Amino acid sequence: MTFSALQEGSLNSEHFSFAAAASDDAHDHARSLQHWKQDYEQLSPGRFSGHIEEVWFGNIQIFRERTNQIVHEAGFPWEGSRTFGIPLEADGEGWYCGETFDRNSMLTLKGGEDLDFRTPRLLDIIAVTADTATLNDYAKRIEGRDVEAEIGKQRIIHGRPEKADELRSFLLTVLNTVKTTPHVLEHAAMRKALEQAVYGSLIAAIGNGSEISRPPQTSQARRQIVDRAREYMRSHIDEPITVADPCAELDVSRRTLQYSFQDVLELNPVSFLRAMRLNGVRRALRKSDGAKESVADVAARWGFWHLSHFAADYKAMFGELPSETLRNGGLRRLAAPSSGG
16 A cells, blocks of 8 residues: 555555545544544534544654634543644634634543544644653653643643744645555654654644752763763664663753763763764674665664655765765675685
8 A cells, every 4th residue: 555645445464554534424533533533523514524644653653633624512522532633634623522622722631531632624634642651651751841840720721832842844745645645654764763753743833841859060070971972882882772861861851961072072962862873873884785775664664764864864974865874885895805715
């Protein structure tokens, strides 16, 4: 099945699933979203048209839902989850859990809470439903944030427009990547990097939460953090690690790691790890003959999920596109003298 041309259908793997569905009935449409219990009632006159695209991997469900009539949505998400939704397009006024919202509002719902949503006449929304415990554990350990405490009883989070735009763009890119190249999620490094990128983007969009109080770091302490982080990265570089891994290993927040790298190396830890992974991709491409693995496969194995950004970073680092490295590696092997007699 070619997902770039997919209108309706599904793809299920041991590691992920992708589904797309279209409906001309609001009641049927409510049952398109997996593991949610929902009832939709159409409130405005006219022919109903609804469409859902949905991907699952790890502890994450990402979906995009489009409807063209005013609909009342009731129900609840799967137990133990936290949902964040942000409109891509909204024509008319909508109400969510008793409050009005606009395009820059982030709607949130916790598993066990009732959904009470009267949509605008036209609504296009993208959302993430994540395991609450996993998300909050990540936020505390890696970002030094208590997300659940920050959200409290809020159903609508009013963030800055630029943060809303960043989240919209990021989630659309993730969904489109999975839709067009679903096989990349077969790689553990890709699933891990993508899941943590989703968590990081959600946490960034929630607001300007304060970092959990930690003792101040001296210059010597920051140097020790950098030395230990670099040692950890190098000793695990052949594994699907992310910046969150040394944070967890050293029991420091991402912000502390960031400050330490900036002070000691004048480089952030993301850039340092990206450089190490880019070098890993280059070594793999130079060894590959291109018959078994494509550039996209190698990049996914090293945790690069945004292929256009990856290609730009790769060219900036090495002066050639990854496809050129793969092709030149094959040419070198063809030109090498035979070891036969």
